[in-house]
Amino acid sequence: xxxxxxxxxxxxxxxxxxxxxxxxxxxxxxxxxxxxxxxxxxxxxxxxxxxxxxxxxxxxxxxxxxxxxxxxxxxxxxxxxxxxxxxxxxxxxxxxxxxxxxxxxxxxxxxxxxxxxxxxxxxxxxxxxxxxxxxxxxxxxxxxxxxxxxxxxxxxxxxxxxxxxxxxxxxxxxxxxxxxxxxxxxxxxxxxxxxxxxxxxxxxxxxxxxxxxxxxxxxxxxxxxxxxxxxxxxxxxxxxxxxxxxxxxxxxxxxxxxxxxxxxxxxxxxxxxxxxxxxxxxxxxxxxx
Amino acid sequence: xxxxxxxxxxxxxxxxxxxxxxxxxxxxxxxxxxxxxxxxxxxxxxxxxxxxxxxxxxxxxxxxxxxxxxxxxxxxxxxxxxxxxxxxxxxxxxxxxxxxxxxxxxxxxxxxxxxxxxxxxxxxxxxxxxxxxxxxxxxxxxxxxxxxxxxxxxxxxxxxxxxxxxxxxxxxxxxxxxxxxxxxxxxxxxxxxxxxxxxxxxxxxxxxxxxxxxxxxxxxxxxxxxxxxxxxxxxxxxxxxxxxxxxxxxxxxxxxxxxxxxxxxxxxxxxxxxxxxxxxxxxxxxxxxxxxxxxxx
Numbered sequence: 001x002x003x004x005x006x007x008x009x010x011x012x013x014x015x016x017x018x019x020x021x022x023x024x025x026x027x028x029x030x031x032x033x034x035x036x037x038x039x040x041x042x043x044x045x046x047x048x049x050x051x052x053x054x055x056x057x058x059x060x061x062x063x064x065x066x067x068x069x070x071x072x073x074x075x076x077x078x079x080x081x082x083x084x085x086x087x088x089x090x091x092x093x094x095x096x097x098x099x100x101x102x103x104x105x106x107x108x109x110x111x112x113x114x115x116x117x118x119x120x121x122x123x124x125x126x127x128x129x130x131x132x133x134x135x136x137x138x139x140x141x142x143x144x145x146x147x148x149x150x151x152x153x154x155x156x157x158x159x160x161x162x163x164x165x166x167x168x169x170x171x172x173x174x175x176x177x178x179x180x181x182x183x184x185x186x187x188x189x190x191x192x193x194x195x196x197x198x199x200x201x202x203x204x205x206x207x208x209x210x211x212x213x214x215x216x217x218x219x220x221x222x223x224x225x226x227x228x229x230x231x232x233x234x235x236x237x238x239x240x241x242x243x244x245x246x247x248x249x250x251x252x253x254x255x256x257x258x259x260x261x262x263x264x265x266x267x268x269x270x271x272x273x274x275x276x277x278x279x280x281x282x283x284x285x286x287x288x289x
Numbered sequence: 290x291x292x293x294x295x296x297x298x299x300x301x302x303x304x305x306x307x308x309x310x311x312x313x314x315x316x317x318x319x320x321x322x323x324x325x326x327x328x329x330x331x332x333x334x335x336x337x338x339x340x341x342x343x344x345x346x347x348x349x350x351x352x353x354x355x356x357x358x359x360x361x362x363x364x365x366x367x368x369x370x371x372x373x374x375x376x377x378x379x380x381x382x383x384x385x386x387x388x389x390x391x392x393x394x395x396x397x398x399x400x401x402x403x404x405x406x407x408x409x410x411x412x413x414x415x416x417x418x419x420x421x422x423x424x425x426x427x428x429x430x431x432x433x434x435x436x437x438x439x440x441x442x443x444x445x446x447x448x449x450x451x452x453x454x455x456x457x458x459x460x461x462x463x464x465x466x467x468x469x470x471x472x473x474x475x476x477x478x479x480x481x482x483x484x485x486x487x488x489x490x491x492x493x494x495x496x497x498x499x500x501x502x503x504x505x506x507x508x509x510x511x512x513x514x515x516x517x518x519x520x521x522x523x524x525x526x527x528x529x530x531x532x533x534x535x536x537x538x539x540x541x542x543x544x545x546x547x548x549x550x551x552x553x554x555x556x557x558x559x560x561x562x563x564x565x566x567x568x569x570x571x572x573x574x575x576x577x578x579x580x581x582x583x584x585x586x
Contacts, residue, residue, distance in 0.1 A: 245418050
């Protein structure tokens with residue numbers, strides 16, 4: 001016993017730290033399990049076919065239109081943000097010379113963008129796209145807002161992917177007589193593809209989970225944005241639409257269908273889990289090479 | 290032979306032209322982020338500052354009464370500013386110790402198998418949408434607080450704990466890479482001097498990774514102060530001066546989202562001005578983050 005006390009006096013600090021460290025890790029992982037477990041266990045039994053009905057009405061509170069709108073808004077945002085982000089990263093990594101002043105400015109602004117909270121993006125999108133550009137609450141206004149929001153993410157992940165391509169690849173390509181452009185598109189980009197893709201998938205995850213930036217830009221209409229008549233200007237991207245997250249918030253706001261929120265939460269959570277898994281899988285493939 | 294060289298030359302020129310066009314294109318693409326920041330600043334400040342001037346900047350920032358629909362209306366956002374600061378401070382108290390300890394555990398203590406579980410778990414924690422966090426807070430934490438303390442469950446405490454959970458991944462990821470970046474020789478030196486593993490990590494490695502850990506806390510602060518959806522669902526949102534941990538509170542972000550839907554005229558502009566104040570907070574936080582990072586280099 002006295003031996004134990006002696007040991008305790010000598011080692012109490014180490015033991016305390018050891019316990020605290022494990023406790024913190026258990027807490028982190030425990031919180032995740034509780035959140036995911038709670039929502040899946042409570043939510044999955046509430047799922048029923050009527051929640052995926054093609055048309056939304058006040059009886060079924062269907063999330064199917066929201067699912068379609070999520071896909072549409074995600075696609076348009078990606079079409080806008082991915083080329084811009086990838087090209088920016090190409091400029092920063094492959095073209096800009098050392099000591100280029102523009103690079104510093106671009107880095108600072110990209111960092112600023114990534115720190116701006118989504119509600120500020122929402123305000124900006126509302127002021128600029130909805131009011132100033134007169135687009136109204138529309139899919140397009142929402143997509144542009146989200147595109148700006150995920151731009152820094154795409155830029156950063158692409159930059160990292162480009163930097164991880166060994167210089168010998170570029171030198172080999174130059175040595176064979178290829179120009180810079182050809183080297184970038186034929187040699188560097190293909191080898192950086194997994195990293196870029198992982199970043200794009202993370203971006204999709206952010207779009208799917210976004211609410212505050214969309215409430216006052218894309219609006220909250222619960223139907224599938226439809227209409228393909230380009231001549232009369234009645235095109236689907238001019239309609240207001242809600243994504244899954246906004247759908248969930250609207251259910252909360254109306255307060256009548258709190259039970260239906262469980263189902264939407266399950267679908268959102270499953271989407272995020274799938275996206276995360278795919279992203280880590282691709283990133284892992286990258287590091288194996 | 291001659292035609293061949295000419296052809297080659299022609300090809301070469303065409304190549305050079307496309308080279309230059311693409312270089313310009315890449316440069317323009319890179320400038321979009323600059324343009325976006327400029328536009329955001331112009332439109333936010335341009336719409337918010339006139340409203341502040343109309344209300345009176347001092348009255349706006351230090352007024353304790355927010356009653357936009359009264360006649361005459363009063364637009365004081367001090368309650369919301371304090372609400373944001375208090376909940377964020379609470380989030381830091383909850384999230385930072387757990388986050389840093391988890392980061393230390395992940396970087397220096399756990400074996401590979403556990404790491405392979407922990408890392409994706411933290412990534413998933415970062416990926417869960419804030420509306421889902423809010424929903425969890427609303428359906429689990431609010432009733433818990435209610436039954437535990439016997440108050441209405443939508444309180445500053447609930448919001449702080451939820452935000453503390455939400456900033457965990459930010460703190461863990463950045464702190465972990467900062468801890469990993471400390472040279473191994475520091476650790477070996479401490480061991481060689483007879484320190485135990487725990488002491489070496491806490492008194493040698495962690496201080497060496499100090500600025501990275503600080504950066505993670507700053508970034509977490511930015512996340513917490515800008516969080517909107519989750520806070521709305523658990524904080525109660527009463528627009529009055531914060532009255533304690535177990536009373537409802539309204540943040541700046543909640544103020545904007547709650548009232549933007551029906552606000553008009555000066556009321557709407559006052560909400561945009563609230564956004565401007567939030568934006569200034571974020572800019573200050575970003576600035577200190579990049580200063581810290583620069584010093585690190």
